[in-house]
């Protein structure tokens with residue numbers, strides 16, 4: 001494709017994007033299609049001869065776009081949000097044109113330094129202490145993996161990468177069962193093993209880990225000859241927003257010199273608001289913290305903000321130094337591939353820069369506060385609705401509920417039917433979770449495009465569909 005055609009089709013793509021966003025409120029949030037329907041429309045093999053962009057673009061509009069779940073829809077209340085407002089998209093368009101590989105300072109000087117700057121902007125905006133440095137990962141999962149690998153190596157005196165784990169001490173990591181599945185997977189990938197991820201019992205309305213029980217678990221493990229390595233702390237876990245007492249957990253961990261990692265993938269964004277920071281009191285003293293910048297914050301998919309107290313520990317655990325990655329004559333450069341598990345990395349900082357500058361911190365805080373207010377209003381209306389049972393109260397902008405009419409034996413089956421019927425209806429999109437054996441519906445408000453009217457539609461869609469599945 002020549003440069004003028006590139007410009008032409010880029011303009012078409014931009015126009016398409018603006019039209020797409022404008023028409024979202026009229027679309028069903030989740031497409032009503034059967035598995036395999038898209039595959040059946042695709043050519044079974046790649047074409048031997050190149051095709052016209054007009055044909056490719058038309059197929060995109062015909063086959064792909066209508067069969068997508070619309071994450072930017074104002075009534076996307078499922079999972080957690082994955083916001084990408086227009087300024088983030090524009091930054092991604094620019095970054096796509098440069099297509100730089102940002103593994104080393106010299107492969108991407110501006111990207112590296114903008115990334116340092118964005119991490120520091122966010123550090124200040126979140127009220128984190130001076131010493132925290134960090135990097136952008138594709139998501140919270142890989143940041144958590146980097147943290148668990150660091151935790152492992154630190155506990156082994158940085159010998160594990162060389163000797164492997166067999167024959168070594170049996171490491172132990174602690175977290176509550178509310179933790180996101182990415183923690184378990186990091187435990188698998190790091191070779192620590194699921195049997196050594198010790199569950200901490202939870203208590204209280206925040207479903208937080210019991211720090212006293214953590215102290216006992218560690219003492220028992222030490223007595224049994226295990227080697228405690230670290231603690232993973234939840235701030236706003238996925239199911240119902242479970243939040244551990246950070247300060248108490250860190251105090252216990254510190255007594256045994258354990259590494260602490262906080263998963264605030266979703267809730268971290270709300271900590272831009274000073275009045276909400278009580279939720280993670282004690283955060284100043286953790287070793288590692290991850291926030292998914294592509295969730296509530298709005299930095300387009302692929303913006304896991306990883307903050308660490310000691311980049312040196314992280315680099316010791318993760319950095320390799322083959323000659324072909326050296327920068328001759330330049331020591332002490334920040335090479336961000338040494339801060340995570342990925343070598344080749346895209347330019348992630350640009351979308352944060354565009355986002356933070358165009359909304360300003362006050363703009364993002366106002367949105368977060370609005371979401372929390374709407375969540376509480378909807379919670380109150382549903383709580384006052386007969387036959388609806390609130391299962392967990394709002395934590396920030398998330399609560400869970402279920403339909404619980406008297407005389408129905410299998411409430412889980414009923415609520416499964418409810419969620420399917422709500423989502424097939426297309427007006428809103430919700431997902432489910434399990435709370436103490438109960439199948440419940442999660443409601444979270446977090447989209448940039450949501451309005452007060454969308455919250456009313458959510459109430460109507462839930463209550464009308466509930467009446468229908470009860471009959």
Ligand SMILES: *Cc1c(COP(=O)(O)O)cnc(C)c1O
Pocket residue numbers: 080138139140141142180182236237238263264265266292304
């Ligand atoms: C979404 C989520 C993750 C995973 O985040 P990715 O950025 O998708 O890897 C981890 N922890 C929690 C609590 C989450 O909600």
